[in-house]
Amino acid sequence: MAPVRLDDDARTAIAASTLGGLPQGVIAELTDGATRLRIAARSTVHHEGEDSPHLELVLAGLIRVQVSAADGRMMTVRYCRSGALLGVATLYAKVSRPFGIQALSDSELLSLRPAIVRGWADRDPRVARALLTETSQRVMSFVAEFSGHAFANVRQRISRHLLDLALDEQRPGELVAPISQQELADAVGTAREVVVRELRELREEGAVQTGRDGIVIRDPERLASIGSQSWNESS
Numbered sequence: 001m002a003p004v005r006l007d008d009d010a011r012t013a014i015a016a017s018t019l020g021g022l023p024q025g026v027i028a029e030l031t032d033g034a035t036r037l038r039i040a041a042r043s044t045v046h047h048e049g050e051d052s053p054h055l056e057l058v059l060a061g062l063i064r065v066q067v068s069a070a071d072g073r074m075m076t077v078r079y080c081r082s083g084a085l086l087g088v089a090t091l092y093a094k095v096s097r098p099f100g101i102q103a104l105s106d107s108e109l110l111s112l113r114p115a116i117v118r119g120w121a122d123r124d125p126r127v128a129r130a131l132l133t134e135t136s137q138r139v140m141s142f143v144a145e146f147s148g149h150a151f152a153n154v155r156q157r158i159s160r161h162l163l164d165l166a167l168d169e170q171r172p173g174e175l176v177a178p179i180s181q182q183e184l185a186d187a188v189g190t191a192r193e194v195v196v197r198e199l200r201e202l203r204e205e206g207a208v209q210t211g212r213d214g215i216v217i218r219d220p221e222r223l224a225s226i227g228s229q230s231w232n233e234s235s
Contacts, residue, residue, distance in 0.1 A: 009082075013083045013110070014031075014057065017085050018085065018130045023126075030127070034110055036059070038107075041106050041107075042104070043102065043103050044101070044102050045103060045109070046100060047097075047100055048067075048097060053091050055087045055091060055114055055117055056110060056112070057112065058080050058081060058083065060107060061107025061108060062104040063109075064080070064101070064187070065079075065080065066099060066102065066187070067098060068100070073191075076161065076186070076188075086109070088134045089138070091121075105178060154188060156226055156227055157189075159202075159226040160223075162217060163224060163227060165177040177214050180214075181195050181199065184215070202223075206218055206219055206222075207222040
């Protein structure tokens with residue numbers, strides 16, 4: 001951990017977050033005592049069941065928030081990129097965290113001090129409004145995500161997750177989702193064998209190509225069409 005320094009990356013991430021509309025002086029106070037965290041790919045940022053408050057701003061990389069079932073199955077409920085805030089609800093909820101947070105790629109976070117943020121929220125309605133806006137957005141996105149899982153089949157969920165990941169991990173001439181087949185199974189809440197079968201069918205259709213570094217998307221329009229079927233059918 002190193003003392004915080006608001007360089008261009010940090011300022012860009014803050015501007016993209018719900019804190020971006022706050023005066024620079026307030027932002028300086030909120031980030032007082034904050035630390036930069038460098039998180040290696042596949043490392044856990046926070047474990048499920050922890051009960052201490054935390055608040056981080058994603059500066060770089062790709063982070064996922066996931067929930068797990070008693071039988072070990074997992075489901076990704078959020079992908080977080082630069083500008084995303086992690087842990088706002090833990091500032092006030094006095095319960096064990098029902099989710100885990102993991103880095104999918106080498107990432108960098110700005111860890112803010114919960115006591116400082118709560119103190120400012122108590123005395124400055126602008127800060128309280130920013131946190132309320134963030135919380136409201138998270139509630140709406142989680143409802144949408146769970147609805148997508150509840151009403152979509154595995155094929156549709158796989159297509160959506162591949163596009164969600166690949167749109168943030170572009171390489172020259174390629175659209176790649178940097179995820180293994182087991183991680184994809186965890187993300188959509190199914191068994192690896194089911195994902196292998198679905199990917200084989202998508203590969204035969206020319207929509208994807210599997211490789212050691214991830215899953216290459218050959219026909220994003222096809223995946224988008226498959227992924228949107230659940231929304232169209234339930235609307």
